Amino acid sequence: MILPLNSNLSSNTSFNENFNTSTINSFDFLINLNLSDSDLTIHQIEQLKSLLVKYYKRFEDTLGRTSLVQHHIDTGNTKPIKLHPYRVSPYRKEIISNEITKILNAGIIEPCASPCAAPITLQSKKDGSLRFCIDYRELNSVTVGDVYPIPRIDDTLDQLQNATYFSSMDLHSGFWQIVLDPASRGKTAFISHVGLFRFRVMPFSLTNAPATFQRLMDLVLGGLKWSCVLVYLDDIIVYSSSFEDHLHHLDLVLQHIQQSVSRQGIQPDPDKLRAVQEYPVSTKLKAVRTFLGLTSYYRRFIKNYATIAEPLIELTRNSDLKSFQWTEACHQAFSTLRQRLIEAPIIAYPRFDQSFILQLDASDVGLSAILAQKLIDDDNITREHVIGYASRTLSAAERKYNATERECLAIIYGCNYYRPYLEGTRFTAITDHKALKWLHSTKDLNSRLVRWTIQLAAFDIDIQHRPGSENSPPDSLSRYPIDAAVNDDNNDDELSSSIISSLSSNIHFADNINLYKQIRTAQWNDSSLLPLLNFLQHQIIPTTDNLNKFYGLARLHRVIDGALYRTFRSCCSTDGQQPIISLSSECLLLVISASEIPRILQIAHDHATAAHLSRRKTLSRLISRVYWPHMRRDVTNYVRACTLCQQYKPTNQKPGGFMKPIIVSEPWHTVGIDIAGPLPKTRRANTIAQLFFDDVIYRFGFPVRVISDNEVQFLSKVFIQLCHILGIHHQCTPLYHPQSNLSERINRTVKPILASFAHNDSKSWDVKLSQITFALRAAPSESIESRPAFLMFGRHPYQPIDLLHPPPAISDYLPYKENLSDYRKRLLAELMPAYKAARELLDLSH
Structure with a gap:
């Protein structure tokens, strides 16, 4: 059984203040209601009519106001939004005047003096008529959202599986039965050729209006929801498994749903x-x-x-x-x-x-x-x-x-x-x-x-x-x-x-959807552009010593829809592309504030649709759309500094020369430092600078040179200043070429060994690390014959394996078998083959 009704809740105890609108004789209407097309028997029709007549006031055409909820518009600290009215034809002006008069007399709106203003727009209906609407898009964009849940229609319909009796009713202008918070009314002000007005009740176009109305209906229905009533905003259906239960349920709720329901099944929206x-x-x-x-x-x-x-x-x-x-x-x-x-x-x-x-x-x-x-x-x-x-x-x-x-x-x-x-x-x-x-x-x-x-x-x-x-x-x-x-x-x-x-790979493209609004906001926050905006928008004359220069600059700019544009007589790009916006013989270029220039350059050059093209093509893309001083210089510098362009684009310059190995003449002359990780945080949690100076510098002395990559820890002010004070020359490796750091190769050896020793206790890796580095210092190197510890200290370290033999006599150490000069000669002699092998490998890649 399908029973469409037109109802409002104005006589409900929660709706107590009526608007001054015309009423209809709902009692006579319900007495003469024709239900002959329904599946009900004559007796059931009489029972249903008796119930409806009992609540005939529910079907009056008067609007009520609820005291259960009020609608509040939270815009934070945003400045009032003021827009000019849209230009319309005399025909549409008459429609707007009639509609304003109608809702003004009904008490829906009232005249006001407000710093806010939203324009009116007339939208075409399916039947060709026009719908009166307020364009609250700007207000909605700065309103804090209300995430109160709105039910899914398909989930709602799925609950009807065992029901055989249905009634649906329509809440008459349900949104207008919710009072608008007095503090929020000024924000709904709209402007027209007949004046400035604001809403006293909740208008339809506000972003949080559906959530507020859904909250109201959930409060009104209480525990009935999902047991015998389903709600989707003002579309509500009462369902029951028997006629007797249905009469009881109708005695509690009156609502309407826009779906066609029958005992055999549903006839969904054609999209389904x-x-x-x-x-x-x-x-x-x-x-x-x-x-x-x-x-x-x-x-x-x-x-x-x-x-x-x-x-x-x-x-x-x-x-x-x-x-x-x-x-x-x-x-x-x-x-x-x-x-x-x-x-x-x-x-x-x-x-x-x-x-x-x-x-x-x-x-x-x-x-x-x-x-x-x-x-x-x-x-x-x-x-x-x-x-x-x-x-x-x-x-x-x-x-x-x-x-x-x-x-x-x-x-x-x-x-x-x-x-x-x-x-x-x-x-x-x-x-x-x-x-x-x-x-x-x-x-x-x-x-x-x-x-x-x-x-x-x-x-x-x-x-x-x-x-x-x-x-x-x-x-x-x-x-x-x-x-x-x-x-x-x-x-x-x-x-x-x-x-x-x-x-995900293109998510930055979605961030640019509101780019125009963000650029416009940035203009008003730019102190260098604010005097121009205030003068052109509000006729506020700035306090400056050179007004003639300011007036000349103002003549080159215009404000449209709250945004600042630079005017040019001709502004075709280098390839003849016409400007995006033009008025008669002028073209308009959106002015970009200093804070937004990096973002615009990124969109024009780095974005997937910009394809990292050349300086000339990037400039051509911008010059017919936007303006800021020194644009050519900024585009040139940005493209030249683009890392990806330098890495992957072919170059007409001569290739770099042969790479040279790092030559050292004595132990501890040059030290390579690098960070390996991520590793679990230990109880000691030492910092990079503290570890380097406590465990390296103060143990082995001051090197002449330290080589590191470009990690932020090595570029910190603390690390750089300490190296300067101690007279250590800090040298960073070239970007994207960490191979020139001496310690990169040893880290590749240390990591798997460290993992095998610390797998049972991951937070003791720093203790195991000392033992591993001792083993590597005492082991022979593959590129040189001697062990690193011998090359550093001029002697071999005594190891646990040496306990197999008696310890050497003290006389074996004194005097040294090699004096310092001989030791240095031997050091250089063993290092030179390694230098030569490294140079041959590097030269092969150039």
Whole structure:
């Protein structure tokens, strides 16, 4: 039973102050209400009328105000937003005047003096008439959001699965029954040719208005929500399993819903069944047979199916293409059958106490997924009913997949599309590709199928095979899918990992959507541009000694929509491109404040759509759109300093010379330092500077030179100043070439050894590190014959392995067997072969 009503809650105890609007005789209207088209008996109609007459005041045309909630607009410390009215024709001016008079007399608005002003706009309705609207986009952009939950319509409809009686009612101008907080009223001021007005109640166009209204309805309904009442803003439905219960529920609530509901099922918004509703009309024999395969599967639900489909069936009886003629009768049969597919009893409510069936198919051009359930009908026979249809076209890359990959992609598509129904429950997926039955048990899968198998692991899915001849519905939809761009508007809240990766790589592009507003705000925050803006916008004369120069500068600028533009007589780019904005013989270039110049350069050069092009091309992109002083110089410097351009673009300069090894003449002359990590934080938590000076400098002495990379720790003021005070020359390696740091290679050796010794106690690695470095100093180097410890100290360290022999006598150490001069000669002699080998390797790469 469908009962549309027009109601408001003005006589509810929470709605106590009425507007001065006209009323209708709701009592007489309800007495004479014609319900003969409903499914109710005469006795039930009389019972229902008695109930409605009992609450006849609920159906008055007067508006009330609720005391339960007030709407507040929080804009923080944002400056008042003032915009000029839009220019309109005399015809539209008359419409605006009439509408303002109407709502002014109704007490909806009131005249005001406010620093805010929003323009009026007239939007076309579907019937061609005009709707009076206020353009609150600027106000909404600075309003702090209210995240009160708004129910999903599909989740709401899913709750109606066991109900057989429904009534829907319409809240009359529900938003206007909520009082606007007096402190917020000035922010809603709108400007027109007849004056400045503000709202006394909550207008429709505010960003947080739906959340406030949903909060109100949840408060009014209390515990009734989800038990016998479903709410979506002012669209509300009362549902019951019996007529007696329904009368009791109607005794509590009055609301309206914009969905068509019947005892057999729902007739959703056409968008929900677009895959079938937009099934293309094709006059080819093969396409007609495919369509008949789809409709024939559900023929037991379509009354007089054979009669309706006869013109199409007759076409397929003769395979002679010359005699194939598409007639008006064929077109009528096609349209009728297509419509029957999306009507009850084929379409049914989802029953979450029953298992779901996901029918899938993939063709060379598209994917399809049909969600169904086996339900018991009124004749106690179990039949398969459709919950929803879905299909999409394949992308160019997806069409290159093999058959198994396309069929598996169909499963991924169906599971993600119907995730709200399938997640957390066991269901059956039916495919005509038999190989997918062993998808979870097969080990020989390519990387793409492995990734998809991991995604499907989140579902409790039983994949079953059905021959193609018995899988007609999804097969038909996959061969004639709707466009993917249209079908993307589904109810899936989660994007696939590939889509997320694609969006993440270009997420900075989304940040530029509000770029114009941000540049305009930056202009008003720029002290050098503020005098110009105030003079051109508010006629405020600045306090300056050279007013003539200021006036000359002001003549070169204009303020449009609160933004500052530079005017030029001619401002074509170097390639002849015309300016984006032009007025008669002038072109307008948006002025960029100093704080926004780096961002604009990044968009014009670094962005994926800018492609790191040359200085001239980057300048050409900017010069016809924006302006700031010294733009050519800034663009030149930015492009020359671009790291990626230097790394990857070819250069016309001569290649660099041969690299030279670092020559040292004595021990501890040059020290290389580097950071390895990340490592767990130890109890000692030493800093870089403290560690270097305590454990290195004060133990081994001051080196002449320290080489490090460009880590921030080595470029800190503390580290640089300490090196300067101690007379140590600090040298950084070239950018993107860490190989020139002496310690880089030793770190590659230390890391795996450290990991093997500290795996049981990760926070003791700093203790193990001392033992490891001792072992490396005492071991012979591969590039030189002597051990590092000997080259540093002129003697070999005594190690635990040396306990196998008696300790040497003291006389063996004194005097040294080699004097200092001989030791230095030996050191250089052993180092020179290493220098020579390194130089040959470096020269080969140049």
